[in-house]
Amino acid sequence: MTRVSVAAPSAQLTAFSPRVRIRRGVSIAFMVAALLAIAVSMIMLGALIVEIAVDGAARLFTDGSAVGREARGGAIIADLSTPDGMRWMTWALPVAILLPFIGPRLVNALAPGLPRIAERVMGVIVVAPAAIFVHILYVRFESAYYVEYAKAVGLDGASGNIFQVLAEASGFQIVRLLVVGILVPLAVFAAGWFWAQRMRRPSLIIPTIVIAGWVVYLFMDPWFLSSFPSRQPPEAGIFSAVTGTLYMMVITAAVAFPLGVGAAIYLEEYARRNWFSRMIQVNISNLAGVPSIIYGLLGLQVFVRVLEFERSVLAGACTMALLVMPIIIVSAQEALRTVPPSMREAAYAVGATRWQVIRFHVLPYAFGGMLTGNILAMSRAIGETAPLIAIGALTFIAFLADSPTDDFTVLPIQIFNWVARPQAGFHEIAASAIIVLMVILLLMNAAAIIMRQRTRTDW
Amino acid sequence: MARNFFTLMRSSAPSASAHGAATAERPAPPAPPNNMTDGADAGGGVHFDLTLEAVRHEINEEVDIALQLRDVSAFYGSFQAIDRMTMPIPQNRVTALIGPSGCGKSTLLRCFNRMNDLIPGARMEGEITFEGRNLLDPNIDAVEVRRRIGMVFQKPNPFPKSIYENVAFGARINGYSGDMDRLVEDALRRAALWDEVKDELDKSGLALSGGQQQRLCIARAIAVQPEIILMDEPASALDPVATLKIEDLMRELAEEYTIVVVTHNMQQAGRVSDYTAFLLAGEERVGRLVEFGPTQDIFTNPLDQRTEDYITGRYG
Ligand SMILES: Nc1ncnc2c1ncn2[C@@H]1O[C@H](COP(=O)(O)OP(=O)(O)O)[C@@H](O)[C@H]1O
Ligand SMILES: [Mg+2]
Numbered sequence: 001m002t003r004v005s006v007a008a009p010s011a012q013l014t015a016f017s018p019r020v021r022i023r024r025g026v027s028i029a030f031m032v033a034a035l036l037a038i039a040v041s042m043i044m045l046g047a048l049i050v051e052i053a054v055d056g057a058a059r060l061f062t063d064g065s066a067v068g069r070e071a072r073g074g075a076i077i078a079d080l081s082t083p084d085g086m087r088w089m090t091w092a093l094p095v096a097i098l099l100p101f102i103g104p105r106l107v108n109a110l111a112p113g114l115p116r117i118a119e120r121v122m123g124v125i126v127v128a129p130a131a132i133f134v135h136i137l138y139v140r141f142e143s144a145y146y147v148e149y150a151k152a153v154g155l156d157g158a159s160g161n162i163f164q165v166l167a168e169a170s171g172f173q174i175v176r177l178l179v180v181g182i183l184v185p186l187a188v189f190a191a192g193w194f195w196a197q198r199m200r201r202p203s204l205i206i207p208t209i210v211i212a213g214w215v216v217y218l219f220m221d222p223w224f225l226s227s228f229p230s231r232q233p234p235e236a237g238i239f240s241a242v243t244g245t246l247y248m249m250v251i252t253a254a255v256a257f258p259l260g261v262g263a264a265i266y267l268e269e270y271a272r273r274n275w276f277s278r279m280i281q282v283n284i285s286n287l288a289g290v291p292s293i294i295y296g297l298l299g300l301q302v303f304v305r306v307l308e309f310e311r312s313v314l315a316g317a318c319t320m321a322l323l324v325m326p327i328i329i330v331s332a333q334e335a336l337r338t339v340p341p342s343m344r345e346a347a348y349a350v351g352a353t354r355w356q357v358i359r360f361h362v363l364p365y366a367f368g369g370m371l372t373g374n375i376l377a378m379s380r381a382i383g384e385t386a387p388l389i390a391i392g393a394l395t396f397i398a399f400l401a402d403s404p405t406d407d408f409t410v411l412p413i414q415i416f417n418w419v420a421r422p423q424a425g426f427h428e429i430a431a432s433a434i435i436v437l438m439v440i441l442l443l444m445n446a447a448a449i450i451m452r453q454r455t456r457t458d459w
Numbered sequence: 460m461a462r463n464f465f466t467l468m469r470s471s472a473p474s475a476s477a478h479g480a481a482t483a484e485r486p487a488p489p490a491p492p493n494n495m496t497d498g499a500d501a502g503g504g505v506h507f508d509l510t511l512e513a514v515r516h517e518i519n520e521e522v523d524i525a526l527q528l529r530d531v532s533a534f535y536g537s538f539q540a541i542d543r544m545t546m547p548i549p550q551n552r553v554t555a556l557i558g559p560s561g562c563g564k565s566t567l568l569r570c571f572n573r574m575n576d577l578i579p580g581a582r583m584e585g586e587i588t589f590e591g592r593n594l595l596d597p598n599i600d601a602v603e604v605r606r607r608i609g610m611v612f613q614k615p616n617p618f619p620k621s622i623y624e625n626v627a628f629g630a631r632i633n634g635y636s637g638d639m640d641r642l643v644e645d646a647l648r649r650a651a652l653w654d655e656v657k658d659e660l661d662k663s664g665l666a667l668s669g670g671q672q673q674r675l676c677i678a679r680a681i682a683v684q685p686e687i688i689l690m691d692e693p694a695s696a697l698d699p700v701a702t703l704k705i706e707d708l709m710r711e712l713a714e715e716y717t718i719v720v721v722t723h724n725m726q727q728a729g730r731v732s733d734y735t736a737f738l739l740a741g742e743e744r745v746g747r748l749v750e751f752g753p754t755q756d757i758f759t760n761p762l763d764q765r766t767e768d769y770i771t772g773r774y775g
């Protein structure tokens with residue numbers, strides 16, 4: 001006879017024994033400590049961010065306080081409220097937003113199993129209208145803005161015709177109209193499409209981010225991004241700081257990435273494990289902890305004075321490269337270590353040389369991780385101020401650096417400079433600049449996360 | 460006893476094959492001595508000094524010797540993993556290395572294609588003669604050795620690339636300039652994988668099942684046209700059906716290649732191998748060769764008590 005017996009829960013197991021209670025107490029104590037630590041910093045950071053956002057938004061989405069300037073948001077709202085504008089909004093915007101999402105599904109459903117290249121061509125064909133709609137919308141809003149602007153500043157013949165305004169507009173403004181209006185949307189939608197193909201399902205991520213960013217940009221005051229610093233807070237912009245930051249980052253990455261990755265490859269793949277390589281390794285870790293102002297002094301002596309780069313983008317970038325090199329090396333080493341030994345053995349076993357193993361296997365598998373580390377290192381460099389102050393980066397730069405040896409400024413220095421001034425107006429635009437800096441940082445970190453997930457291999 | 464059972468046709472006169480050119484540049488060293496000369500007194504049946512000499516069975520067929528080991532020892536730093544092993548690896552046969560884990564089977568296998576070179580601190584002594592030259596000689600190019608002596612690992616390890624790329628990689632880096640598609644197809648056919656993957660050659664190798672992955676690894680090894688294929692417990696991570704497939708494949712491949720397979724599965728050794736070497740780690744975990752001979756003889760008539768114990772399952 002079989003009988004299923006369910007044992008009655010024993011009293012000893014269900015009751016709180018003293019030991020269970022102690023263990024609970026311990027875990028609660030840790031939880032409280034963690035909550036305290038997190039809560040304090042979060043609340044303070046949150047308050048700071050809210051304050052910055054409130055101040056900064058005032059300048060980013062200017063409400064007409066700027067001398068001779070109409071709010072762009074206002075111009076758009078005014079334009080949308082016309083019957084013509086309503087018509088555009090009701091169908092052009094949905095098409096622009098939905099096409100990239102629905103397109104891949106549609107093509108996959110109508111013609112499954114297309115060769116990859118055909119899929120991609122189809123992708124661009126389907127996506128192109130979306131980009132064109134975005135462009136139309138952009139030009140509409142941009143022209144509405146230019147027209148308002150032209151009226152406000154009393155440009156000749158500014159009777160509301162975009163072409164007349166363009167005739168007055170600078171080359172830069174025309175380029176912006178074309179690039180921002182059509183190339184960017186097309187590139188983004190096409191990238192979203194390819195991404196969707198890779199993932200074998202339509203992806204909403206990239207188009208969503210871009211459309212959201214684009215809408216924000218529409219309502220922003222572009223003059224803040226495209227003006228040079230000024231003595232009048234409402235006139236001042238961060239154009240030279242943003243371009244200086246980008247310029248410096250490109251050079252920093254170009255210097256630090258190859259060197260850092262090279263060093264990591266040497267340490268992981270070639271160096272024997274002896275006192276020498278151990279010493280290098282320890283020193284790299286130590287360098288990561290050196291205060292950044294020290295790097296600034298080093299840069300001042302080595303790059304500015306000895307190598308005579310002057311106080312240039314190049315000197316700043318080289319200093320930053322030194323600063324982030326340890327981060328890049330260590331993260332590249334970690335990326336290399338994630339490549340399983342079995343992959344190297346497999347490659348060696350078919351007669352690959354060490355370099356072939358590295359070139360065709362280790363590097364490709366580790367590259368995503370290396371890039372991620374590089375982006376994170378760059379996001380560290382982008383916010384660094386002290387070393388650049390040490391090398392004497394100027395803060396009032398009313399021109400763009402055309403060559404690596406020109407003077408320059410970067411966002412954090414611009415912010416530092418504005419915050420240090422007594423007038424409240426400068427504090428406001430400093431907050432705006434902080435928002436821009438944070439958006440750039442968030443975008444970089446998001447890119448790093450996406451990259452890490454995309455390139456992860458499940459061995 | 461057993462003096463002249465090996466005919467050493469190949470070792471003294473390397474064939475004028477595609478690889479002939481490489482070998483011909485240096486004067487061929489004298490033919491290696493018959494492996495039996497220094498182990499001649501081993502079969503006396505009275506007393507085996509097993510720290511030095513292993514028992515050998517007679518080999519009753521004419522067979523070429525692909526690899527001749529003489530006093531091969533291997534060290535990891537100061538730890539000696541295998542001690543003075545002397546034995547032949549017959550050509551176009553399957554030779555099984557058996558023994559409890561930790562007795563140095565993998566270490567020995569990895570000596571054959573100089574894979575141990577990649578481990579810091581690893582060191583090898585003795586001689587492994589391949590086409591008249593000592594593979595362990597530091598002047599021998601280990602990369603070339605590995606091209607000609609392929610390897611399949613315990614855990615299937617395809618590259619995270621397409622199936623096609625997995626197979627083509629070895630040939631490409633070795634400067635193969637012929638018809639790559641045909642080479643890939645041929646290797647996959649020989650590895651009994653072609654029919655299953657021919658429509659999805661650009662699928663990732665990692666998307667295959669474990670057994671398919673292992674056959675892909677075999678195809679990858681075959682694609683560089685090696686003479687010898689080393690397999691380190693190739694089926695130990697696979698289910699029984701996939702294991703049988705790999706075993707069948709080994710038998711088929713033995714017609715064209717010399718195969719050395721490590722296994723700790725007795726039945727598998729019995730099923731697939733023509734020759735068997737029994738290794739055992741003695742005191743201080745130093746691995747030594749206990750007995751070598753035709754699989755049939757080793758299994759039915761082991762000469763050493765410990766071989767018998769192991770085969771009948773009295774060891775771990
Ligand atoms: N990379 C290594 N470094 C140090 N010792 C090793 C290494 N690989 C194997 N050994 C040691 O060598 C001995 C033989 O190992 P191995 O050849 O893997 O045995 P088997 O394959 O027969 O199980 C074991 O004692 C093992 O601990
Ligand atoms: Mg092993």
